[in-house]
Amino acid sequence: MDYFVIITALVTLSAAFGYINVRFLKLPNTIGLMLVTLVFTLVVLGIATIDKTLLLAERKLITQIDFKTVLLDVMLSFMLFAGALHTNFEQLRIQRWPVFVFATLGTLGSTFLIGVMMYGVLMLLGLNVDLIYCMLFGALISPTDPIAVLGILKKVGVPKDLEAKIVGESLFNDGVGVVVFLTIFQIANSTGGDGFEISQVLKLFGREVIGGIILGLLLGYGTYRLMKSIDDYDIEVIITLAAVMSGTVIAQKLDLSSPLAMVTAGLVVGNDTLRGSAMSEITENYVDKFWELVDILLNTILFVLIGMEMLVLEFKWAYILAGLCAIPIALISRYLSLYGPISMFEKRIGFVPKTDKIMTWGGLRGGISIALALSLTTEMHRELFLVITYMLVVFSILVQGLTVGRLVKRLLA
Template sequence: MSIFNIITILIILSAVFAFINARFLKLPFTIGLMIIAMVFTLGITILGHFNPYVLDEAKSLIQSIDFETVLLDMMLSFLLFAGSLHTKVDALKRQRGPIALFATVGIVISTFLIGTIMYYLFLAFSYPINYVYCLLFGALISPTDPIAVLGILKEANAPKKLETKIVGESLFNDGVGVVVFIVLFKIAQAGIGSMGVGAISLLFITEVAGGVVLGIVSGYIAYQSMRVINHYETEVMITLALVMGITGIALYLHVSAPLAVVVAGLFLGYKGPSIAWSENTHLYVEKFWELIDVLLNAILFVLIGLELLIITMNSQYILYGLLAIPITLVVRFVALSGPIALFRNKLDFIPKTSLMMTWGGIRGGISIALALSLEASMQRELFLTITYVIVVFSIIGQGLTIGPLVKRVIKKYT
């Protein structure tokens, strides 16, 4: 099937599911789309028992989509840029200490705790897995996705301090999480002991520092270009070229594209409105990236729902996934507790911040994409199934309850 036909089908399904959700279910946008996509997938599976051709064609369509490449190399940069462009830098500055620790130290702690616990869990079930593969799972499941929960937090009138921490952490921990995963992936390919501490550190620093520098330089060039003109059509095109250019250069230089686009988006979103953009340009840039954000998220969450068609329905794998849900939640709570305790008095955190950030840290498409990138020898099917179980629970279970939780905590302490 051609790329055009695949994109056409995905957009039509996204539009139909969005209509059903808006007209009947009225659930949060991305959560509603994913639930409808999963129900649609189950319907196809049931129909496939009577007409195998339908199921075979549906599986063929999903398998023809390289989810890893589509998300990590294409969609993620646009989604992160859109999110960072609309993030208030002043609010991030005030919370920069805990956000930096959440997105760096927190990710590393989470990776090693989850990996270690899962390693011993598999041993307890007499199903030994190479320790580095368990660490790979810890790295891919640790990043959180702010997309599904951001709208819910706004509807619940969540305090800006909480919203800033969750969104700020997610913007940066996606990039850091991918870098940690890449480092562990290369160690797994080469074999433990084949890479020294110096080589590992250099790889990590190159990915992170290179991404940050690329983001600053690219963002500055785009900012200066937009500052000397007043033509909103051209300026919107510059932002689009910025994201695509950064992604291509980052892939060529082997630096972190997610971190680069986040830094560029924050830089442009901070400098652009006050200096480089006219009021008209600001309006069109904002609306353009809002539309891109909504469209890509619709496609992403529909894809997550449709991925159910190709997930291995092994009862043992599903059991491991169910057991991994509380493990990932407890580990996230532990990883957040240190930075929160360190900055609690200085930044006047709202009550139950650890609890709300733990439950509000939703796992999403990036975890599935990273799981799909594993090699078969790295227990790909096992970790893909576990990841899918966690992501579905996270998006539906946590996504639909974080709003009431925030409202309850706010009401109790106000």
């Protein structure tokens, strides 16, 4: 099956499932697509008890897609740039320090808490998993997914300052989370961590994070200067597309964080002050609409892929039980990791009441966590953590996503 056939199948399924959601369910796209895809997958499994033709065809489609590469190396850059492009820069500037602490210390704290608690739970369940691998799981599940969060927030209507905190954290903490994951991954790959020096960790962090942000600033400023020097909306849209594609390639070649580079570039290009001087009204409209369409299309494909991943997972009762235990562990760890930063800033910067509870329940997990789980090796208990991650992502999107709006209204009433 060639790439064109795979893309055609995914786009066709996405269009069909999206139509069903908009026509009948009327749920936010993220939730509706996940729900429809899961139902479709269950129907396929049911039909397979009589005839396995459809099941085998769908499994063949899924197994030929390298989910990790497709999401982390391709789709994520486009979606993060689109999300950052439409972020309220002024609100994000005001909330920059809480967002920075949430995305760094919050992610690290959550990684540690989840890792330790999962280690204890897995021991109680008779699953012998080393602590370093539990920490690896903590790193991959801690970042909130900006793709899922942005899709839900559009429907919820939270206050602007709280939205800036949630969106800002989710845009940056996935880049930080990927770096933390890669660092722990390297430690886990070494012999018990022997020979892995702290200087290597700092070097990796500095290159990925700081290098990614610097690349993003250069890309954003370069894109701004090019767009300012001409007035042709067709070419200016293509310039933004070229910036994302070339920036992603450069980041990958230099081992920099392409997610952080794209978020930074998107914030620079989307800054009201810069876009006002670089784009005419018609160019601004075309750029925004183009990236909204890219965002919607890739989001649709992503959540169809997530739903279909269920076909290739190995569900065992011990794995399912571990996944059920992981849900409250992830929520408690997120709440505790947010409590310190919120307490630190709430007296200096205006915080919406119950921010800790809203951010805890509104911190959705998504495709990034699944992609990172797929990169685990067999020795790292890949199948176990894939099932746990999948269960957490589905719970996050369907349960938390469906109820976060009501929670916000009740807490802020």
